[in-house]
Amino acid sequence: MKKSLLQAVTLSSTLLLSSTAFAEVSANIGATSNYLWRGVTQTDGAVAVQGGIDYAHESGFYAGTWASNVDFGDAATYEADFYAGYSGEFGEDFTYDVSYLYYAYPDADSSYDFGEITFLLGWKWLELGYSKVVNADSDVSGADSETDWSYLQANVSFPLTEKVSLGVHYGYSQGDVVKNIFSETYSDYNVSLSADTDVGTVSFMVSNTDLADDDAKVVLGYSYSFDL
Incomplete structure (x- = not known):
């Protein structure tokens, strides 16, 4: 499935936390040959350009915003998270991570913004997660109050060398909202290789789902992160 909002969050956090506490702001830019979200293309199989700004405090609190172009065959041209x-x-x-993420499509002619809470638990190379949609616009849910949509995931990551890592992912989307959109609950899975270089991170991924008539997708990606 990332500036004004970030600045507001940063300011409010700064007022609440000690001025001597450590915090950092970073940014990232990148591109992918196909923007996949839970195994499903968000760009009709086309290239996406993406980027975001993140704030992280030593207490463990973080916040950010991220954006990408999208193509759903309607008026929407970008996603802002x-x-x-x-x-x-x-x-x-x-390790643990609890977060809320709001997906927005500002120029869409439909009402399909939504937000979800995610819980992640990690141990060494293994990470397990559960996400639950807690608010969804009517064109997503089919009803203003319908949020029966959850996601289970498992991820493993192994370092192959000092700079190259292997990743394996499995996810399962379930709930009435998923059935409304895809006509069935479904699984997604992928295997990826990523390599850190002096000019950013490059990645290669093969992804698929068990949705009817879906085919495996090969995705090439690049990202670069830097401190602000």
Whole structure:
């Protein structure tokens, strides 16, 4: 499925936290040969240009915004995401992350903005997650109050070398909203390789779903992150 909002969040956080506490703001830009969200193309199989700004505080609080072009065959041309969350560590090698993410399509002629809460639990190379839609516009849900839409995921990441990593992902989308959109619940899965270079991160991914008539997709990506 990332400036004004970020500035507002940053300002409010700064007022609440010690002025000596460490915080950083970073940005990222990138491109992908096909923008996939949970295994489904958001650009009709075409290239996407993407970027975002992130704020992170040493307490574990973070917030950000991210955007990408999209193509759903209607008036919508871009997606703008806004999110905030809290992450940390506990025990030995365990991590957690709780966040809220709002997906917005400002120039769409339909009402399909929505937001979801995500819980992630990690251990070394394994991460498990659960996401639940908590608010959805009527053209997403089919009804103003319908938010029966959740997502389960499992991710593993293995370093192959100092700069190259292998990733494997499995996800399952379920709920009445999913059935309204796709006519069925479905699974998505992918295998990816990513390599860190002096000029950014490049990636290669093969992704597929078990949706009827869906085919495997090969996706090439590039991203570059920098501090502000």
